[in-house]
Structures are given as structure tokens and as C-alpha cells.
Amino acid sequence: MKLYDTRTAQKQEFAPLDGAAVRMYVCGITPYSESHIGHAMSYIYFDVLRRYLQHLGYRVRHIQNFTDIDDKIIARAKQQGIGTVQLAQKYIADYYEVMDRLGILRADVYPLATVEIPYIIDVIEDLVEKNFAYASEGDVYYRVEHFRPYGALSHRKLDEMLAGARVDPGEKKESPGDFALWKASKAGEPFWPSPWGPGRPGWHIECSAMSLRYLGTQIDIHGGGQDLIFPHHENEIAQTEAFTGVAPFARFWAHNGLLTLGEQKMSKSLGNLITCRDALDRYTPEALRLFFLSSHYRSPLAYSEENVTAQNRALDRLRGALEPTQDTGAEVDAAPFRRRFTDAMDNDLNTPQALAAMFDLTSEIYRARLAGQAVAAGQAGLIEMADILGLHLRPAKRDASADPFIEILVELRKELRTSQQFTLADGVRQKLQALGVVLEDSAQGTKWKFGG
């Protein structure tokens, strides 16, 4: 498949370094508040990438961090009067819960920054030894000007960035572009001992340390939102490549476009967000997933309740195509649709096009069924494609305790219709509909389902 790489700014044929195994690192969250649907969107995209790579026969080793110590966590914990660990654990639990509900496959390892401190210190020490970093009053900074390719990922020139950079008074940096690898702790802040005194890791170093530790010196795919390109990923490259002497650290940089709410990016710091929890209260995981996948992962997307809601109708259409039939005759052939699907996915994960193939197959199944042809092969193909996208089209498990009562009403209505008492029959149907039960009459009898 072809995958777009931010660093080279082009689509390139993807193949892992190591034969059948793909090493993928996706930047995780800083757990100081509930995960929002911008996170959900990003992790759904990477979930689909992973599922598709697995479909192609690769074994994927997927690592995703939690940056469970930083300024925001310290501030929020203080505000809530709890410990930083307690705060982070609370939001990590929230993350797991909502992402599980969204059907996102779990990573192989979710390393925590606070647990990787010894390894982080090792990396920093090495960078200091190599002169890529320097200690300054208990802090340690990365000497950006010593890393020649700095800016290669974000396509910026260091001197242009420095020209506009502000220099805060009292900075301990040699140069405004330098960034912290280690921060000395202030009074009352959590700290870990280090060769430079008590402190905590800077923001970017944990990802370098974790990817090195769990995936090695070179990885195949490094993912995250486009807002991480600079400075986070740029700095990761500087750290990791200076440490290993091997480039490129990540062979493909995959960045998803950002979700906007109203006129702005959805983000925790701006406060304009919808939490996953709220979204899941209102919409099914499938509707949300379909909403995200109907836009290409690299495009920005505006959150729209109207458009998420509209996905329910589309899902009903897909699900309807999977209803069993017992007709025989010519088989619906899923192959041409499967081919369109994989062609689309091979082209930098073009999920909107892949979905179009699925919807066309869906129409084909309906038409064939109308013509009395067998559709099992088509249905199998549709399910296979849906699985690759992580879309669960099979009806969810639900409480069936009301079913016998609904059956009685359906039976009653049948008798009313038989005796031409249509007003009463329609009344039953309308009242059931008001309760969320949809009836569909056909020559084969009346079917009913929840939804609609």
C-alpha cells in the first residue's frame, strides 16, 4: 500500500523494515482531563491503519504512551487536591473505557512516562555526553542548533523559527529554540532523582525513550495528530537520531487532520470540546466511526451532530443488506467491490472511497435479493470490509426481555389487519414506533426491529 509520509511530503510504497512485522508508535494522550472526540477520531484512524496492515498480512506491534507527568497534570492535580498519579490514573481509566467502547483495538503496550524515568535519564545522559544537550541550573536542554536536520519534518528552517522566537527573561536556555529534556522540580512538585538534581522529564523525551525501548532504533510508522508535527515530533527526531546516530528514526510519519468544533480546532486547552463520553451517550460507536471514516484521515473535519446522526441511516442501509435470505440462483460476486475497496485502502487509506465500494456492494445485494438471487457471498464480502474498518454491522447484543411482548402486539396487529381494522392496526404500529420499535410489512410477514 501507499502511505503518505509527512517528512518527505509524498505518498510512498509502504513496506516494513523487518519483513512481516510493522513497528508502529502512536502518540498517546496527556491524561489530565477526559478524552474528547478529536482523540477518538485520531485513534480510530490509526485503528483502521492497524487493522488494514493486519489484513495485508503484517504483524503489527503497536505502542502508545501515556504522558502521565507534565505541567498541566501537576496544575490540575493541585487544583483538585489529589496526587498527580491519582489524577492521571483516573483519566487513563477514562481513556481505556471510551476507546474500548469505540471499538479501538488496544495497543500492545501503553508505557507510562513515570515508569520509564530510569530509561529517560539514560537517554538524556547520553545526549549530554554527545554535546546535544546541556545542564543548566537543574534543567537539561536540547541544543537544537547542533542537530543539523532540525526542521526537516515540519519543513521549517531553524533560523526562520529563531527569528520570530521570543526570548523570555530569566530563561536558562542558551538559545530560544532549545527545549527541555529535564525540568528541575519546584517546591511541592513531584520529582525523581537525577544526575542534575530532582526533577521530571520534559515533554518530548518520553516518546523517544519509549519508542527506543519498546520498538528499537528505527520504527516503521510514527503517528499522531497534525498538531504534534511541531514541536513534538520534530523534537523526538532530534532526540532519537542524536541518540542512535541512525536516520530516519521513523520511516513514515503519519499525521491525521484535526477535528474542529465551530470555527476552531477541538482541544483541551481551548476548552471547546465534546468528550467521548458525551458523544457515546448520544451516538453509537458505529455512527461516530462512520462519520470519521467518511472523510479522509489527513483532511480536517468539522464536527457536526447533523452529520453524525445522518450516519445512522447509512448504517441501517448496510445492516439491511446483511439480513439473511434463503434465495438461490446466481451469486452476487463481491470480488469487484473488494478490489475497489482494497485499491482505495492501498491509496493512503482512502476510506471515503473504500466506503463507496461498500455502499455499491450494498445496492447490488439489495437488487440481487429482489431478483431472487443468492447473496451470501456478497454479504460475506461486505462483512469482511466492514471488519477491516472496525465497523460492527451485526446487531448489537441487547436486552431481549421485551421481545415476547412485542411479538404479542405484532400478532395482535396482524389479526386486526386481517379483519380490516386498519385504524387500530396503524395505532399499534405508531405506538410501537414511539417506543422505538419499527415494523416492516412484507409478503413474508411482518419484521420488527429497534431503531428508526
Next chain:
RNA sequence: GGCGACGUAGCCAAGUGGUCCAAGGCGGAGGUCUGCAAAACCUCUAUUCGGCGGUUCGAAUCCGCCCGUCGCCUCCA
């Protein structure tokens, strides 16, 4: 200010030189079926791709300018 991305039907959204007088979904209109609905099926719903120029035999697709929107440059998926 610097760097980058984007602007396609009522809404969402693919398509990046001819096979596109432009996929797919939602919505809408008409029809078939039905006691009526619903679902499904059939037909229709952008002579046109932000605007203006240019390159080319040929452009939504390439180039230039303009208008508009967003992102990054500071924490952020």
C-alpha cells in the same frame, strides 16, 4: 509576520491532466410495491468544481494573482 493545508451539489465528501458533461452517504422530488406506512427498487437532484487570468489539442486536476477558511510557529490527537 513566517510556514503549511484547504475551498467540489441543500449538507457531508471522493476525485489531482483525457475513461469525470465529477464516486459514495445524508437530505429532497417523482414513480413501482403496499390497505396505509416503512424498507427496497427505478428515475431525477453540480452543463460544473471559490474568483480572474494563463499553460495545454484537452484542467476540478498544472502555473500566477486575488478572495475566503483553518492549522502550526506556545500546551494540544
